[in-house]
Amino acid sequence: MxxxxxxxxxxxxxxxxxxxxxxxxxxxxxxxxxxTIVNEQSILERTASIADHSTLLKGLRVTNLDKVLxxxxxxxxxxxxxxxxxxxxxxxxxxxxxxxxxxILKEILSYHIIADKLSASKILKAMCRxxxxxxxxxxxxxxxxATMKGIDIIITDSSGNAATITTADANQSNGIIHEVxxxxxxxxxx
Numbered sequence: 001m002x003x004x005x006x007x008x009x010x011x012x013x014x015x016x017x018x019x020x021x022x023x024x025x026x027x028x029x030x031x032x033x034x035x036t037i038v039n040e041q042s043i044l045e046r047t048a049s050i051a052d053h054s055t056l057l058k059g060l061r062v063t064n065l066d067k068v069l070x071x072x073x074x075x076x077x078x079x080x081x082x083x084x085x086x087x088x089x090x091x092x093x094x095x096x097x098x099x100x101x102x103x104i105l106k107e108i109l110s111y112h113i114i115a116d117k118l119s120a121s122k123i124l125k126a127m128c129r130x131x132x133x134x135x136x137x138x139x140x141x142x143x144x145x146a147t148m149k150g151i152d153i154i155i156t157d158s159s160g161n162a163a164t165i166t167t168a169d170a171n172q173s174n175g176i177i178h179e180v181x182x183x184x185x186x187x188x189x190x
Contacts, residue, residue, distance in 0.1 A: 075113055084182050108184065114136050114139065115139050119171075119176055158186060
């Protein structure tokens with residue numbers, strides 16, 4: 001038994017030394033494994049599994065954007081939580097979800113989607129290259145702007161509506177979700 005204990009101790013010591021020497025490599029591999037496990041769901045499946053995104057999910061389904069976000073391409077979604085939708089007046093929400101306004105709702109939700117996978121670090125790098133400002137084009141064809149306020153990333157639409165990323169980098173099989181605390185409702189659209 002002493003032989004096995006010594007052998008196991010020696011292996012643990014060598015593994016510890018190797019881990020310390022190769023710390024960055026091991027962390028990278030661990031991140032890759034975790035990322036692969038998390039990426040099993042599409043953006044739509046993940047949105048459907050989060051109770052706090054039920055209003056967004058309803059809007060995605062009503063406007064057929066759910067089909068876009070279940071596609072295999074890469075997307076970034078700035079996903080307003082139910083609390084973000086609750087910040088809108090009840091009359092605004094009722095008008096948005098009125099079947100007659102389906103096209104307007106689709107335009108508004110399209111302001112929250114970019115046809116590219118943008119992690120928080122990619123957004124920050126783009127802001128560094130742009131002297132603190134980065135612009136991205138939504139699938140609506142409109143520009144949104146990323147800036148910093150303290151340690152928060154702020155996303156602003158063309159009408160000046162701002163949303164803070166409250167939860168970043170939910171990696172999915174077809175992109176990434178950043179939860180935001182506001183809904184972009186451009187003034188000229190509604």
